[in-house]
Structures are given as structure tokens and as C-alpha cells.
Amino acid sequence: MVRVCRVVPKEWTRYSALGGVIPHTRFIVFKTPLNDRLLTRVDPSQRFTVSNLMWMLAERGLRLGMVVDLTDTDRYYDKAEIEGMCIQYQKINCPGRGFVERSECVAEFNKAIQDYIDKSDDEEALIGVHCTNGVNRSGYLICRFLIERLGWSSHEALDAFERARGYPIEKGSYVQALHKAAIQSRNRRDASDDSDSEERRRKSKKSKRKREKDDMSNFTDSASQMGNIMQQFFAQLQGAHQAAESGNGSGYEGSPAQSGSYVASPAQQHWAYQTKNQNLNPSYSESPADQSMQDEEMEEGEDGEGGEESEIGAEQSQVKSTAQKRRDRRMRMKNMLSVMKRGRFHEIQEMQREFVARSGTQ
Structure with a gap:
């Protein structure tokens, strides 16, 4: 069930609004924007709405092509503000408690990102990801994508996220889960490589047997051809010998050569x-x-x-x-x-x- 938000999220004001682009990816992370009704309780210098988000991106020369909302409520802001700017909006409800055990969240996130990358022709458009504070859940799912889809190590993914967002993933269980996921992903790749190697070996053996069969067939044909050539050669040799014998015969009538008894x-x-x-x-x-x-x-x-x-x-x-x-x-x-x-x-x-x-x- 979707929860209803009536107050500003706890510690929301402690985090910066927008991070940087993760190098070699299209990810950019920010904390959730809030609507004007919730922001009445926030100091004006810390206000962060959808309009503020777009303005900050424009100042950096960046633009969004997709926004992935990982919060477990839809009351922080109206998604129509995102879609009204021709930006794709994807909602994935990720609860704060028991989040690491929710493998369906990882699968849904990876699929949504991969589908967008495959279908999008604009490689300059960024993928904005946010949870409540833009740190733990956002960092975990982005790192899982980098590990499982792009082949990064867990240390590389964690370091890249921390540098871009400005904050590390704070929950130790999330970090341990990422290291475990990296090991499992590496084992799956190794198993896949072994399977591919076995398949290549089978194909190689099959190709080798076919070559040996073709070579045997060619050898048989060659042997047959060689036999014919040898027969022709010996026939010509015998003919030349007979011609030499007949040429050395006696020219007198009644000689042994004419009677057939001449040797x-x-x-x-x-x-x-x-x-x-x-x-x-x-x-x-x-x-x-x-x-x-x-x-x-x-x-x-x-x-x-x-x-x-x-x-x-x-x-x-x-x-x-x-x-x-x-x-x-x-x-x-x-x-x-x-x-x-x-x-x-x-x-x-x-x-x-x-x-x-x-x-x-x-």
C-alpha cells in the first residue's frame, strides 16, 4: 500500500539537492523534490521543487530524458510536472525496511534502465534517479546496475557513486549486499564463459571431425587418381619397351625375331x-x-x-x-x-x- 506523506521527510534538509553525473554512465542522482504545500515548512534557502531541479540542470547544460522515482509514496510531488516536460517517468516503490531482500526492485530497476537505454536515440539525455534523500536506495540500485549490467566491481561502483553524489551509502547492510552481488555476478559470468568455452570446444571437435572426414575423402580420391596415373605410366613404359624390342628385331625373313622366338x-x-x-x-x-x-x-x-x-x-x-x-x-x-x-x-x-x-x- 502506498503511504501518504503529510510532513517533510526526516533529515531531508541535511543533504544537497543535486549530485553530479556518474562518470561513463548517464546517471545523475538527486533527492526527491517536494511540492509547495510541504515546502511551506522549509526555509526558503532549502526549497527544492521540480522547477528548481530543471533550473539547476539547465545551468549546468544538462537535461533529463528519464526520471526514476524510488520513494514509497506519490505525495511528494506530482509526476505530471515531469511528464509535462516530455520526460519519461518511472515509479518503483521501494520500502525503506527490508529493501535489500526485495530482489524484484532490483530486477524492475535494471529492466527499466536497460529498456530506456535501448530505445532512446538521444545519448545526451540523462537518467535522473532519486529516493527520499538520494543516497541509500538510489545508490544501491545504481550500483547493482553497474555491477550486473556493466560488469563493474563493487568497489568501483561504490567509489563512483560516492564521488558523484557527494555522500557514501550509509547503511552497512546495503554495502555488504553489493559486495555479495558482485561475487555472484562474477561467478555467473565465469559459469557463462565456461559454458561458452564448452560449446566452442564441442563445435571445434565437430569441425575437426568434419575436416578429417573431408581429408579422408580427398585422400581416397587422390589415391584413386594416383593409381590411374601409375597405371598409365606403366602402360606407356611397357609400350615403350615393346617398341624398343620390335625396333631391334632382325630384318631377314625367317629370322627368330619374325617367328616370335627371338629373345x-x-x-x-x-x-x-x-x-x-x-x-x-x-x-x-x-x-x-x-x-x-x-x-x-x-x-x-x-x-x-x-x-x-x-x-x-x-x-x-x-x-x-x-x-x-x-x-x-x-x-x-x-x-x-x-x-x-x-x-x-x-x-x-x-x-x-x-x-x-x-x-x-x-
């Missing part, structure tokens, strides 16, 4: 198969023709009496050239195997092009 000599076989046979059987590295030629050269060297230095140099150059070719073939084969083991498409394709070009020149 290429080691000197006529493809270099890849030569290298393989050389690794398996070292004695295979030389064909009978090469061996007989070397035997003849050795016999000539034994029968001759010294020979010319030019002939010896030519023989050494020829032997060195043949060995160098063999080493080159081995190196190419080794490089081919290394490239195929790595499985890099661009290297295999480059090797394939070089092999086809080399086969064409041969």
Missing part, C-alpha cells in the same frame, strides 16, 4: 630391365659381344709392343664413356623409384614426360 640380348634390352638384371647378376652387365670385344682389345694390347699413346687414350676414353653411361642409367632408375615412392603427382608427371621424350629420341 633380345642384354645389349638390346631396355635400360630399365638392364639395370634390374645388373643388380641381380653382376656378370649380366656385359653382353657376349661386349665381352668378346673387350677380349679382343686385351689380346691386341698383349700382342702389340707398346702401341701409340693416342690409341691407348682412345681406348681409355671409350671404356670410361661406357661406364659413365651405366652409372647414369643406374642413377636415373634410382631417381625414378624415389619419385614413385614419394607419390607426388607433379613429379611423376614430369618424370613421365622426360621418359617419353627420352624414349622418342632413342
Whole structure:
């Protein structure tokens, strides 16, 4: 039930009429204005009406966009005086006794302030808050808003209010309740952060599983593509080998090459198969023709009496050239195997092009 006021509030004259704007907010706190009937009992120098409030704000270059009345009565002044100046008026009845336990007052105050901030386009318009003296209830609810909505610590909120209003919150139970509210608010934020972190971890795991699935699919496609490339490569290799065998065949009719029973000599076989046979059987590295030629050269060297230095140099150059070719073939084969083991498409394709070009020149 709304109480009826017939006298000036106790100790009302002890407090200054208007405080300053709380830094980094739109709050300004003042004590409740009184109507002319109540002010007849007050010294003229201490009179404070709605008109006096507006005049004092105008002198500072400030203006109100909203007034929140926290008194537990509506007989101090007429709210029409506020609304008649196009200022939003919000009434929240806050009893002096048991006020800290009234959580609905905090919720209603926070909602009213937040709604006004969200809907107001004029950021210069201030929010005026007053209780009877503009100290305890006003300070408590403003500090609760700063703590719960703006993330301030209780010490920051209390210090900012005291500096702006010029008076500290006098009731110890209010101060203790603010410290407790700050701890609870911090715990809620931490829990919310943990929940958000858990949600982010779940999303990260889900995204990681999706990436792994996509990578596996890409790997399967790549393996299939690599298999096709390898098949094409070996097919071309076999074709080049067959072309080399057919090109080395005999031109006489009835020869073994035409009858299909001809087997290429080691000197006529493809270099890849030569290298393989050389690794398996070292004695295979030389064909009978090469061996007989070397035997003849050795016999000539034994029968001759010294020979010319030019002939010896030519023989050494020829032997060195043949060995160098063999080493080159081995190196190419080794490089081919290394490239195929790595499985890099661009290297295999480059090797394939070089092999086809080399086969064409041969």
C-alpha cells in the first residue's frame, strides 16, 4: 500500500539537492523534490521543487530524458510536472525496511534502465534517479546496475557513486549486499564463459571431425587418381619397351625375331630391365659381344709392343664413356623409384614426360 506523506521527510534538509553525473554512465542522482504545500515548512534557502531541479540542470547544460522515482509514496510531488516536460517517468516503490531482500526492485530497476537505454536515440539525455534523500536506495540500485549490467566491481561502483553524489551509502547492510552481488555476478559470468568455452570446444571437435572426414575423402580420391596415373605410366613404359624390342628385331625373313622366338640380348634390352638384371647378376652387365670385344682389345694390347699413346687414350676414353653411361642409367632408375615412392603427382608427371621424350629420341 502506498503511504501518504503529510510532513517533510526526516533529515531531508541535511543533504544537497543535486549530485553530479556518474562518470561513463548517464546517471545523475538527486533527492526527491517536494511540492509547495510541504515546502511551506522549509526555509526558503532549502526549497527544492521540480522547477528548481530543471533550473539547476539547465545551468549546468544538462537535461533529463528519464526520471526514476524510488520513494514509497506519490505525495511528494506530482509526476505530471515531469511528464509535462516530455520526460519519461518511472515509479518503483521501494520500502525503506527490508529493501535489500526485495530482489524484484532490483530486477524492475535494471529492466527499466536497460529498456530506456535501448530505445532512446538521444545519448545526451540523462537518467535522473532519486529516493527520499538520494543516497541509500538510489545508490544501491545504481550500483547493482553497474555491477550486473556493466560488469563493474563493487568497489568501483561504490567509489563512483560516492564521488558523484557527494555522500557514501550509509547503511552497512546495503554495502555488504553489493559486495555479495558482485561475487555472484562474477561467478555467473565465469559459469557463462565456461559454458561458452564448452560449446566452442564441442563445435571445434565437430569441425575437426568434419575436416578429417573431408581429408579422408580427398585422400581416397587422390589415391584413386594416383593409381590411374601409375597405371598409365606403366602402360606407356611397357609400350615403350615393346617398341624398343620390335625396333631391334632382325630384318631377314625367317629370322627368330619374325617367328616370335627371338629373345633380345642384354645389349638390346631396355635400360630399365638392364639395370634390374645388373643388380641381380653382376656378370649380366656385359653382353657376349661386349665381352668378346673387350677380349679382343686385351689380346691386341698383349700382342702389340707398346702401341701409340693416342690409341691407348682412345681406348681409355671409350671404356670410361661406357661406364659413365651405366652409372647414369643406374642413377636415373634410382631417381625414378624415389619419385614413385614419394607419390607426388607433379613429379611423376614430369618424370613421365622426360621418359617419353627420352624414349622418342632413342
